[in-house]
Amino acid sequence: MLFWVTTLAWLAGCAGGPPIDRSHHAAGQDSRVRFIVLHYTSENNENSLRILTRDRVSAHYLITDEPVRIYSLVDENRRAWHAGQSQWFGYRDLNATSIGIELVNPGPLDGTRTRWAPYSKAQIGALSALLRDVQSRHHVNAWNIVAHSDIAPLRKTDPGPAFPWRELARQGLGRWYDENAVTQRIPQVTAVELGSPAYIQSLLARIGYPIAQSGVWDAQTRQVISAFQMHYRPANYTGQTDSETVAIAQDLARHFPASTP
The missing domain is CATH 1.10.101.10 (PGBD-like superfamily/PGBD)
Structure with a gap:
């Protein structure tokens, strides 16, 4: 009996442990985030929010349309399940090193993928503000703000050819050519x-x-x-x-x- 009492007391002490001193911070560190990946949801506002919160797929942020609202769904310090099998500049498993942003947009409007739904000015304005904030805090290079179709071109087409990459790049939010x-x-x-x-x-x-x-x-x-x-x-x-x-x-x-x- 004494053995069990002693063992339980020892385990309790280990579980509690000494208080953690958080007053010092190492200089040798940086953000885990190297990439920002942009997607469209192929769904309306309601279905997008349901899928990204209840199914086995997620993103750090969801930007709805009509009305425009930014939802934070996964803490930036945690891995969201948005990129899947992916690669960029030789880096793999981009879920571990990226921020995923989903935009409510239906994507292709026909089966031949010749007509695509536009993004509203208000939605892109909200995205620009969010991108600028995330990029500045994590020091993400412009050429690492990418499409899902860039990092998984054999599987994905989002955010599609209607997405205004040129407009964003002119704000420093992505790369463009001369x-x-x-x-x-x-x-x-x-x-x-x-x-x-x-x-x-x-x-x-x-x-x-x-x-x-x-x-x-x-x-x-x-x-x-x-x-x-x-x-x-x-x-x-x-x-x-x-x-x-x-x-x-x-x-x-x-x-x-x-x-x-």
Whole structure:
């Protein structure tokens, strides 16, 4: 009997332990957050909130539309389940190192994915303010504010070609290319560059995209090209290479090398 009393007392002492002194903070630390991933929900406000709070999928923030409201659903210090199998600049498992932001938007309006729902000015205004806050607190590089389709191009298309990447990038909330330089570069793209799958694959990998270096024009290459075009050339995202696509990728590779994730 005495043994059990002594054991229980010892366990109780371990469970309680001494008080934790939180008065000191190490200089050698930084945020776990390297990336911000943007999504559309494909649902209305009510269904989006239900799915992101009750199902086995989540995001740190949800931005509704009509009316616009920002919901904080997962603490930024915790992992939200929004990215799935993903990769950017060689980093995998982006759920562990990212903030996920969902926007209420139906996405494609037809089965052929030629018509997409627009984002309202008020919703993008709310997103801009949130992005600026999250980016500044976690020191996220502009080229690490990405689409779900950027980090998982074989599975996802969100936030789609209607998303205003150019507008946000001009506010420092994402990366964009030098439009004047690309205009001058387009006629200089060579037939060898345009016709080489190995060159295109290496170029897309250099600017962050997960793409197998197969050296052939396979299905995964077309899908990654389409994801790239949705982000940077949304007027035409067929997945076919052309001089403009190559020139944009070349300019991005010049300014945002993969050695600086």
